[in-house]
Amino acid sequence: MVVHLGMTGGFRLEKTPHTRAEFLLEDGVLHFHDPRRFGRIWVVERGAYGEIPLLARLGPEPLSPEFRPEAFLLGLRRSRKPLKALLLDQTLAAGVGNIYADEALFRAGLSPFRLGREVSEEEALRLFQALREVLAEAVALGGSTLSDRTYQQPDGLPGGFQKRHAVYGRTGLPCPRCGAPIAKGVVAGRGTHYCPRCQR
Incomplete structure (x- = not known):
């Protein structure tokens, strides 16, 4: 999994009105918080990060x-x-x-x-x-x-x-x-x- 936070994205331990995704972990839930909705989440095979166009262009x-x-x-x-x-x-x-x-x-x-x-x-x-x-x-x-x-x-x-x-x-x-x-x-x-x- 690859996460791009965008301008205002981040992870929270508590759910917020701007929670866009939740990750169920063994000991709790991690919330992806993104008020402006510029963040992105991709699921790719390990090492296949070049398949994500945005990442392929990053310095x-x-x-x-x-x-x-x-x-x-x-x-x-x-x-x-x-x-x-x-x-x-x-x-x-x-x-x-x-x-x-x-x-x-x-x-x-x-x-x-x-x-x-x-x-x-x-x-x-x-x-x-x-x-x-x-x-x-x-x-x-x-x-x-x-x-x-x-x-x-x-x-x-x-x-x-x-x-x-x-x-x-x-x-x-x-x-x-x-x-x-x-x-x-x-x-x-x-x-x-x-x-x-x-x-x-």
Whole structure:
């Protein structure tokens, strides 16, 4: 079985109004919770994951050994897309969402509007490392639970990474690095939070 959580999917120990599937286990029930209905579940033979078109197009997961700086740099350099759009394009790095793209770009000091082909090798390596750091911290802290609480951990508790957001959801507040107001724009149809002074 392969599960894609979509934007708001996750597993819960308790049934919710947004439970879309239930998995009966030896010691209880696991509920697939998906408020926006973007999640997917496939049942395939072990090792036949390439049969799922969505998975066949995914790039490497940023916390895996397959995520290599050389390939990341090459993917950036070949593109005329803005950096934020590239991070959201799951073929370069799988699993990077809106929050984590904004936070990684901030840590790397790169504008979300810069084109991939304009990034130097040193900048690409900074972004590569920032992406890995942001995702590792987010996983360790249980993800980001925003005010709408669409994401929670399986036990119903909120994540903790939202307390470390430097730019995401902080429009108009001071940048933690330079004090300039955090700005919000749109890249690839997604709200994009950034510091116009720190991120070049």
